[in-house]
Amino acid sequence: QSVLTQPPSVSGAPGQRVTISCSGSSSNIGAGYDVHWYQQDRGTAPKLLIYINNNRPSGVPDRFSGSKSGTSASLAITGLQPEDEADYYCQSYDSRLSAVVFGGGTKLTVL
Amino acid sequence: EVQLVESGGGLVQPGRSLRLSCAASGFRFGDYAMSWFRQAPGKGLEWVGFVRNLAYGATTEYAASVVGRLTISRDDSKNIAYLQMNGLKTEDTAVYYCARTEYYSHFPFFDYWGQGNMVTVSS
Numbered sequence: 001q002s003v004l005t006q007p008p009s010v011s012g013a014p015g016q017r018v019t020i021s022c023s024g025s026s027s028n029i030g031a032g033y034d035v036h037w038y039q040q041d042r043g044t045a046p047k048l049l050i051y052i053n054n055n056r057p058s059g060v061p062d063r064f065s066g067s068k069s070g071t072s073a074s075l076a077i078t079g080l081q082p083e084d085e086a087d088y089y090c091q092s093y094d095s096r097l098s099a100v101v102f103g104g105g106t107k108l109t110v111l
Numbered sequence: 112e113v114q115l116v117e118s119g120g121g122l123v124q125p126g127r128s129l130r131l132s133c134a135a136s137g138f139r140f141g142d143y144a145m146s147w148f149r150q151a152p153g154k155g156l157e158w159v160g161f162v163r164n165l166a167y168g169a170t171t172e173y174a175a176s177v178v179g180r181l182t183i184s185r186d187d188s189k190n191i192a193y194l195q196m197n198g199l200k201t202e203d204t205a206v207y208y209c210a211r212t213e214y215y216s217h218f219p220f221f222d223y224w225g226q227g228n229m230v231t232v233s234s
Binding site: 046098 | 146155156157158161172174175208210213215216218219220221222223224225226227
């Protein structure tokens with residue numbers, strides 16, 4: 001059971017917009033700790049996608065955006081493309097556990 | 112170009128030890144903390160721990176699940192971070208990743224990752 005809760009899967013057609021939620025609690029996201037997102041293609045290493053809630057590293061398309069409110073965060077992907085098919089993980093910090101925590105991951109399928 | 116290359120994985124019997132290495136290049140290794148993660152087959156990412164840079168005493172933090180068995184260290188003269196794994200259990204079977212660690216407001220995120228190294232614990 002992950003500390004941060006993500007839907008196991010989401011899907012969308014090419015060109016559509018999808019969102020992936022990341023639900024936490026008062027000891028992590030709700031305590032003000034930042035949320036970061038990673039993309040992991042099958043069989044490869046994770047890649048930083050969004051950092052500090054809504055910032056994109058160089059090279060990440062602006063189709064990807066992040067937001068945070070209360071005890072939750074979201075990753076939005078607009079203009080879905082086949083290469084977006086991957087697993088996505090949110091990450092934050094938990095003060096009760098004194099640990100870095102991840103969501104369980106969401107598999108995005110592009111139909 | 113930032114590169115992180117893990118090595119040292121393989122098949123090991125339960126109860127034995129293994130040391131993974133993470134060789135870094137393309138950045139000033141001494142300026143950064145380094146972290147380790149693992150991903151069991153078909154499962155999600157799990158943080159293992161990190162070692163701060165020497166300016167912060169190369170102190171370490173660990174996930175509760177690995178405290179006392181897994182130890183992270185660094186050799187800045189060689190630009191290598193290590194993960195020493197003792198008393199290995201079958202549930203330690205996973206791909207292990209190292210990552211460069213950035214901080215914002217004193218809390219970490221991970222901007223570059225190694226390719227991963229498989230550790231299989233089995234008799």
